[in-house]
Amino acid sequence: MPVFSSATLRSAVVSRLRAAGCVFAEDEARILLTAAASPADLAAKVRARAEGHPLEHVVGWAEFAGLRIAVDPGVFVPRRRSEFLAAAATALAGPPRGPGAVVLDLCCGSGALGAAVAARAPHPVELYAADIDPDAVRCARRNLAGAGARVHRGDLFDALPAGLRGRVDVLIANVPYVPTGDLALLPPEARLHEARPALDGGADGLDVLRRVVAQAPAWLAAGGSLLFETSERQVATALAVARAAGLAAEASQDEDLDATVVTATAG
Structure with missing residues (x-):
């Protein structure tokens, strides 16, 4: 045997x-x-x-939305609850956008969200991804190679080619949203083995989100949408932040996954 x-x-x-x-x-x-x-x-x-090392780091991959996503040590491990965000983004990448919808996975980490959208969208998408963490970028390039994605390294929109401005139909931004004071409450797997910038959202958990929302309207196509995950206790403030930037924002929830997603659409 x-x-x-x-x-x-x-x-x-x-x-x-x-x-x-x-x-x-x-x-x-x-x-x-x-x-x-x-x-x-x-x-x-x-x-x-x-x-105490995350199982995904130990074996080198995570299962996400039916896909096997490579996850290197130190890279943020995609959470199952984020499958709700992936599904919401996939729905917007379909009709009426049609073939060639421009999808941007910002703060992409391993690229799991972009990979899920590319795999599940009814038509091929034009996919971009970006992250500030070089380890995450290397990981995302492997995971997104089959989707023909262009993966960039840099600080939020600074990483992107200028020609993408005003063209993004679906902007997925799974920004860090854990308040700094709550980091100590995270499981050791995350606290000790994932990059802190992928977790730390600042004093109220929304610092990075505010930066994304401030610039998103300039990058979205007409009728394009920004989608991001947040917590139930932060959702009211997150909606207010998006609406103050001139975006029509609404929240949706999946109780089974304990997930909250805000969709903020440009006029």
């Missing part, structure tokens, strides 16, 4: 993960056993996970 199909080995991995506090030890054991290339590799992966 192959070593990785051994019930005894599987039980030992589950026990080690449970002892480390992994809530979904059985599921994680299955993933680790599948991902490991050798007994030594399995031991290293189990040890890293037991020490």
